[in-house]
Amino acid sequence: MAEYTLKVRRYQPETSEGPYWEEFKVDLDPSLSVLDGLLQAKDRDDGSLSVRCSCRAAICGSCGMKINGQSGLGCKTQIGEAQEAADKFAHKVDGGTPGRGSEGGSISDSSALARAEDVPPIVVEPMGNMPVIKDLITDMESTHWTKIRRVTPWLLPHGAPPEREYVVEPQSMIDITQSMACIQCGACVSSCLSMEADPDFVGPAALAKAYRFVGDPRDAETKERLHDLAEDPHGIYDCTHCFSCVDACPKGVAPMDQIMRLRRKAGEQGIEDSNSGHHHEIAFAQIIEKKGTLDEVALPRESFAFGLKGKLKPSKRAIREVLAGLPTIFRAIRTGKVRSKWIAPHHKLPGGAQDEVKAIYRHAEEHREEFNIYISGEEDVEPEPDETATEEATA
Amino acid sequence: MPTHDVLVIGAGLAGQRAALAAAEQGVSVGILSKVHPVRSHSNAAQGGINAALNPEDSWESHAYDTVKGSDYLGDQDAISIMCEEAPEEILHLEHLGVTFHRNEEGRLGTRAFGGASAARTYYVADITGQAIMHVLYEQLMKHSEDVTRYEEWFCTALALDESGECCGVVTRNVADGEMQLFSAKSVILATGGNGQVWKPTTNALICTGDGIAMAYRAGAKLMDMEMIQYHPTTLAGKGFLITEGARGEGAHLLNAKGERFMERYAPNKMELASRDVVSRAEQTEIEEGRGFPDGTVALDITVVPKKRIHEALREIVLVGKDFAGVDITREPIRIKPGNHYTMGGVKTDVDGRTDVPGLYAAGEAACVSVHGGNRLGANSLLDTLIFGRRSGVDAAARAKRTEGARPSQRVLEGEQASIEAIAAREKGSGRRVSEIKLELGETMDKHVAVFRDEAGIQQALETVRRLKEEAKSAYIDDKGSIFNQDMLAAIELGYMLECAECSCVAALERRESRGAQYRTDFPERNDEEWLKHIDLQQGDDGPEISYSEVTITQWEPEERKY
Numbered sequence: 001m002a003e004y005t006l007k008v009r010r011y012q013p014e015t016s017e018g019p020y021w022e023e024f025k026v027d028l029d030p031s032l033s034v035l036d037g038l039l040q041a042k043d044r045d046d047g048s049l050s051v052r053c054s055c056r057a058a059i060c061g062s063c064g065m066k067i068n069g070q071s072g073l074g075c076k077t078q079i080g081e082a083q084e085a086a087d088k089f090a091h092k093v094d095g096g097t098p099g100r101g102s103e104g105g106s107i108s109d110s111s112a113l114a115r116a117e118d119v120p121p122i123v124v125e126p127m128g129n130m131p132v133i134k135d136l137i138t139d140m141e142s143t144h145w146t147k148i149r150r151v152t153p154w155l156l157p158h159g160a161p162p163e164r165e166y167v168v169e170p171q172s173m174i175d176i177t178q179s180m181a182c183i184q185c186g187a188c189v190s191s192c193l194s195m196e197a198d199p200d201f202v203g204p205a206a207l208a209k210a211y212r213f214v215g216d217p218r219d220a221e222t223k224e225r226l227h228d229l230a231e232d233p234h235g236i237y238d239c240t241h242c243f244s245c246v247d248a249c250p251k252g253v254a255p256m257d258q259i260m261r262l263r264r265k266a267g268e269q270g271i272e273d274s275n276s277g278h279h280h281e282i283a284f285a286q287i288i289e290k291k292g293t294l295d296e297v298a299l300p301r302e303s304f305a306f307g308l309k310g311k312l313k314p315s316k317r318a319i320r321e322v323l324a325g326l327p328t329i330f331r332a333i334r335t336g337k338v339r340s341k342w343i344a345p346h347h348k349l350p351g352g353a354q355d356e357v358k359a360i361y362r363h364a365e366e367h368r369e370e371f372n373i374y375i376s377g378e379e380d381v382e383p384e385p386d387e388t389a390t391e392e393a394t395a
Numbered sequence: 396m397p398t399h400d401v402l403v404i405g406a407g408l409a410g411q412r413a414a415l416a417a418a419e420q421g422v423s424v425g426i427l428s429k430v431h432p433v434r435s436h437s438n439a440a441q442g443g444i445n446a447a448l449n450p451e452d453s454w455e456s457h458a459y460d461t462v463k464g465s466d467y468l469g470d471q472d473a474i475s476i477m478c479e480e481a482p483e484e485i486l487h488l489e490h491l492g493v494t495f496h497r498n499e500e501g502r503l504g505t506r507a508f509g510g511a512s513a514a515r516t517y518y519v520a521d522i523t524g525q526a527i528m529h530v531l532y533e534q535l536m537k538h539s540e541d542v543t544r545y546e547e548w549f550c551t552a553l554a555l556d557e558s559g560e561c562c563g564v565v566t567r568n569v570a571d572g573e574m575q576l577f578s579a580k581s582v583i584l585a586t587g588g589n590g591q592v593w594k595p596t597t598n599a600l601i602c603t604g605d606g607i608a609m610a611y612r613a614g615a616k617l618m619d620m621e622m623i624q625y626h627p628t629t630l631a632g633k634g635f636l637i638t639e640g641a642r643g644e645g646a647h648l649l650n651a652k653g654e655r656f657m658e659r660y661a662p663n664k665m666e667l668a669s670r671d672v673v674s675r676a677e678q679t680e681i682e683e684g685r686g687f688p689d690g691t692v693a694l695d696i697t698v699v700p701k702k703r704i705h706e707a708l709r710e711i712v713l714v715g716k717d718f719a720g721v722d723i724t725r726e727p728i729r730i731k732p733g734n735h736y737t738m739g740g741v742k743t744d745v746d747g748r749t750d751v752p753g754l755y756a757a758g759e760a761a762c763v764s765v766h767g768g769n770r771l772g773a774n775s776l777l778d779t780l781i782f783g784r785r786s787g788v789d790a791a792a793r794a795k796r797t798e799g800a801r802p803s804q805r806v807l808e809g810e811q812a813s814i815e816a817i818a819a820r821e822k823g824s825g826r827r828v829s830e831i832k833l834e835l836g837e838t839m840d841k842h843v844a845v846f847r848d849e850a851g852i853q854q855a856l857e858t859v860r861r862l863k864e865e866a867k868s869a870y871i872d873d874k875g876s877i878f879n880q881d882m883l884a885a886i887e888l889g890y891m892l893e894c895a896e897c898s899c900v901a902a903l904e905r906r907e908s909r910g911a912q913y914r915t916d917f918p919e920r921n922d923e924e925w926l927k928h929i930d931l932q933q934g935d936d937g938p939e940i941s942y943s944e945v946t947i948t949q950w951e952p953e954e955r956k957y
Contacts, residue, residue: 014875031720032633043829047872047881052430054599057635058717059525059710060434133570140431141546154533163488170497170504172555174706177519179707180494180526186432218492252713341882382689 003027004079006037007121010135019132024049024119030080034124035063037079038136049137058250061183065136065188066125071190071248074124074136082122090120127190129199129216144186147206151229155213158220163377168217179212179258182239182252188245188255202244204255207236211258214265226266230273237261276321277302285361292349292357296337300325396802399425399543400794401787402579404550404564404606404955407435408524408776409758409783410585411531413747416787417583418541422794425577427545427566429601429883430746432532435588436599437758440524441638441710443516444776446481452513454478461774462950464669465767465928466910468619472765472948473745477774477781481729483781485517493530496517496707506707507643509772510669510957516773521638521710524569524776546576549883550605551810553613553754555584561611561613561753562800565810569883572876574814576807580797581790582754584610585783588737588759593844595634596734597626606760608890610741611897615749617931618762618943619739620894621901624770625845626672629733631691635718637711637730639772642666644707646696648677649727650685656692661957668957671769671911674732678845681731688821693727732845736775737894738766738911739901742930742943747786753793753800757786764928765902767945768910789812813827817885818874825868828885835862835888839895840898848916856899860937863892900938901929922952 003164004026011019024041035053042049052062056075064293067082068089130138157166188204195201210229213219229235236259245255283302287295304321349357376388403410403418406428414426428435447457458478458737462469489495489503495517498504502813508516519526535542547569554563554576563578586606590598611617627648628637642648648666650656654704668676677692686692694705696711704712704724715723739747741756743763749756758779764776819863838858842851866888873881908914925947 012875013877031718043827047828047884048879049877050873050878050880052434054430054434054601055438055439056600056633057435057714059438059522060430060599061437062430062434065423078717137878141579149536154537155530157490157492165486165495165503167501168497170499173494173497173519175527177494177522180529181522182529182531183438183525211493213492216492216494252709262518278830 001029002080004037005082005119005121007032007037007048007123008135008141009125010049011126011132011380013134018197021298028079030078030081030083033075033121034067034077034079034082035074037122038074038124049164050137052137057184061185063140063365064127064137064185066127066185066190066203068123069125071187071222073185073187073250076250077147079122086120086122087107090124106292127186129189129192129195130186136185140186144184144189144205147189147203148184148209151206151210152225153206153209153213153214154222155216155219157218166189166218167189172215176212176215179208179253179318182208182253182255183251185245187248187250188253191248192241193244194238198234198238201238202229202232202235204239204259207239207262208253208255208258211251211262222265224358226269230271231275231276233275236266237273237280267388277301289358289361292354296332300329396576396578397425398578398799399423400579401425401482401581401583401790402427402564402577402788403583403585404428404771405585405587405758405760406432406544406546407433407437407585407587407758407779408528408531409437409760409779409786410435410583411528411535412780412783413583413585413755413757413787413790414542415531415538416536416784417791418538418787420791420795422791423543424541425543425545425579426535427548427550427564429547429549429569429605431546432535432544432827434601435527435528436602437528437776438525439597439599439636441521441636441775442640442643443518443523443773444485444507444527445508445515445773446485446509446517446777447478447481447513447515448485448503448517449513449515451504452515454481456512457481457515459950460511461765461771462767463953463955464769464771464774465765466671466769466920466951467922467950468622468764468767468909468928470764470767471950472946475948476745477765477777477924478783481777482492482564484784488527488530488780491530491534493527496520506640507667508782509639509667509673510664511667511771516640518707520675520706521640521708527776543949545736549886550586550609551814551886552806553609554742554806555613555751558799559614560800561751563802565807567814567883568866569697569878571803572879573605574807576697576802576804578800578802580800581755581784582756583742583747583778583790584760585756585758585786586760589891590737591832592835592891592895592898593623593734593839594833595612595629595632595637595840596836597629597634598734598877601901603887603891604737604894605887605890606756607737607740608893609755610749610751610754610760611893611931611933613751614694614755614933615751615754615756615943616742617897617938618741618742618928619764619901620897620931621905621929622738622768623734623843623898624670624736624738624911625674626735627670627677627732628730628771629735630714630719631729633718634733635714636735637714638708639695639729641694641696641699641708641711642773644696644699644703646694646699648673649693649695650680651687651692652685654685655815656680656685664957665833669769669771671913672811672957674845677732678909683878688728689729691731694730695727696723697725697727706929734840734844736770738762738764738768738770739898743782743786745782745785746789747782748789755786755790755798757783762787768912772847801880814886817871819880820868820870822870822872824870828866828869828871828881828888831862831865832871832884832888832891835859835891835895839898843898846913846915847902848914849903851902852899856903859892859895859899864898866892893905897931897938900940901931904929904940907911920955926952
């Protein structure tokens with residue numbers, strides 16, 4: 001048993017003007033969860049403290065919330081670990097004022113319990129990127145579920161089903177089981193930085209759901225689905241590859257990985273989207289392969305106007321893209337994000353380093369391995385003794 | 396007034412399957428659930444779903460295993476239907492998109508499960524329930540025009556017309572607290588079990604026996620309420636489930652001395668004997684001092700190859716890591732029997748019909764009875780789907796031949812008044828709802844568990860009756876309309892207490908040991924007197940007892956050995 005302070009960002013739509021902080025003292029075993037702590041506070045102190053919850057075992061997906069700024073499940077976060085994270089979080093946000101960005105500490109905070117100064121509270125907030133209904137309960141319908149329905153989330157098989165089961169590659173089922181493992185808790189949506197900038201982004205959960213069909217050999221609309229999601233300006237190319245969703249996901253679905261699989265499949269299908277997302281990705285990879293670091297000047301040209309250079313007659317679209325991009329380019333130069341090559345030419349990597357970058361590319365080309373927790377296990381499995389021996393021998 | 400031909404209460408597997416089946420019949424369907432459908436507890440079914448789909452297997456073999464597993468209390472006509480229709484249901488799910496595990500040829504692959512004479516459990520890793528339920532929800536989204544979803548609506552009572560037929564329900568919209576009367580020609584209860592009556596339990600917080608209690612209050616009969624399954628492998632204290640699939644994959648049970656003790660209790664099936672047998676064996680080891688000091692025994696999964704653990708038992712790896720701090724691929728994990736499943740429920744026929752015309756029940760809320768005294772692992776998902784579908788079809792047929800029924804506004808007004816009365820209770824006027832719930836859970840786990848006797852059950856019953864009185868003055872903090880979970884908890888407490896009382900009365904009545912009911916004061920099975928169901932109906936002074944025959948078709952009762 002240990003004592004903890006939960007500092008909850010509350011909102012009571014019927015009695016309070018706006019959100020406010022309230023602290024609850026709870027005592028429970030460190031191995032119990034933050035949700036257990038909240039339920040203890042609800043049971044003992046204030047039954048109006050509202051949080052969706054059901055299974056307590058990370059399978060129903062009800063209790064998505066932010067704990068010390070990190071999106072996840074309340075039931076899957078041990079309160080002892082949350083306290084350790086709170087200590088770090090308190091330093092990060094300057095003296096224990098919780099929240100990030102627009103959700104910063106401007107809301108009323110008059111109810112702090114007396115506690116030792118050096119023990120920061122565990123900060124609990126509702127999920128981000130969704131309207132708050134009451135306390136930790138958010139409106140998932142207008143955000144999360146609307147996006148899920150956006151991806152036509154049901155199997156579209158070809159014609160009538162076979163008499164028995166569909167016969168498919170065994171691996172293909174294991175492959176999509178990773179996205180089937182999604183419990184629709186919304187933690188990834190809550191953490192998504194792209195969605196913060198573009199609320200219309202289809203988002204990590206819905207795109208992971210889309211992969212569940214794109215990767216399913218029984219689905220007959222693979223190409224149509226990929227076209228749809230590539231052409232949508234808020235689709236697969238709207239992800240900025242920040243890994244927040246991978247971090248937040250309590251089930252190892254790794255939504256960003258599923259988005260990357262969608263992109264790869266779209267590329268393999270030869271889909272050249274009008275957002276130039278595919279070309280942007282290729283340009284990015286090619287520049288690094290060639291130069292080792294990102295050439296910010298070359299990137300927009302190669303991404304959006306790949307037809308401009310080296311052609312006698314550039315396409316109208318390429319010219320349009322370059323012209324449309326000019327304000328952004330100037331702004332980028334002004335803020336120092338991009339250095340014009342006339343002012344400061346792109347520097348080269350020190351001798352030999354570029355060859356190493358190329359070797360990495362070759363390795364990646366030759367070993368196209370998918371990371372799937374249903375195959376390899378979540379953490380690296382210890383190498384078998386004889387494998388190590390072989391590796392040493394070859395080294 | 397929202398009006399549907401068929402209204403389904405509860406949106407787990409039974410409810411969703413019922414709604415889809417009814418919609419296929421071309422009637423108007425509504426499905427109403429107190430949580431978002433994908434939060435339903437069917438999620439928690441890890442191991443798989445049984446079907447004799449292999450040409451070498453037969454539904455008769457599946458049915459025999461189920462009959463034997465039920466300790467001959469299961470109704471054999473219902474069991475035959477379930478087992479015979481199982482293969483078609485699995486194929487239907489596969490066609491809808493469930494990502495069932497494949498064998499090397501790319502066909503559906505199986506795993507072994509407890510109490511089964513063949514490997515006939517189909518599965519998706521150890522998230523089978525979740526995978527099937529999410530696929531059914533995909534279908535509900537696809538058929539949005541045919542099935543209206545009422546997500547996060549709480550049901551407070553059934554509405555009956557003058558002739559005693561069910562014609563609707565009273566609900567509370569959780570989002571804004573609005574009370575709403577629904578009209579329906581057929582109502583299907585698919586509200587799940589009542590595991591929250593026990594503490595600890597593997598069941599989710601939502602499993603409060605809502606449908607069982609509502610049906611009971613409406614005059615429907617309950618059956619087999621004494622039959623409460625204790626699952627052999629749950630985490631001590633927290634009650635989390637470790638799938639039977641772990642033992643199906645070869646995991647061993649060990650006592651503190653490191654002995655594989657099942658050798659003494661079920662020399663043939665060992666760890667894969669039926670659940671009541673394994674739970675009793677564990678409890679015996681623990682009570683006779685061969686368990687660990689924390690009242691547990693060990694489940695050793697390290698004997699299963701690592702690759703296979705990751706592929707087939709990943710959820711358990713996470714449960715071990717997150718909730719017990721144990722890496723199950725490297726060391727045994729401490730487990731004990733824990734409350735898991737309500738075999739009993741609302742008495743129905745094989746088409747889900749209850750004793751109240753127009754009222755149906757399916758899934759864990761219902762008692763067909765296919766599980767009798769003890770449910771076999773991987774038969775519960777099957778039960779939900781087969782009888783969910785059959786209820787949906789029959790409820791639609793009834794709706795087609797029934798004139799539109801108008802439930803009386805008086806039912807709504809009555810429910811409104813009782814909710815206002817709960818809100819009006821002053822703080823400190825009685826106990827907190829949470830205190831009563833805790834006392835209930837601990838009492839039931841102490842006295843109506845793996846081993847029972849008359850004195851214990853009697854004590855539990857007295858406690859439950861006292862708590863019923865106390866619940867009448869229990870107060871809540873939240874007086875609001877929007878997401879008032881406090882109010883819902885007060886209503887749910889009432890549901891749980893009804894269920895608890897029925898379980899105690901039935902457990903007291905059955906003076907023999909059969910399946911999950913093991914009476915230390917009557918340790919033998921007594922077919923002569925007790926090969927019959929105990930039915931309970933609400934009377935003036937609590938449940939009134941009657942009996943019904945067990946349907947026996949081709950499997951005469953025998954001694955049960957594993």
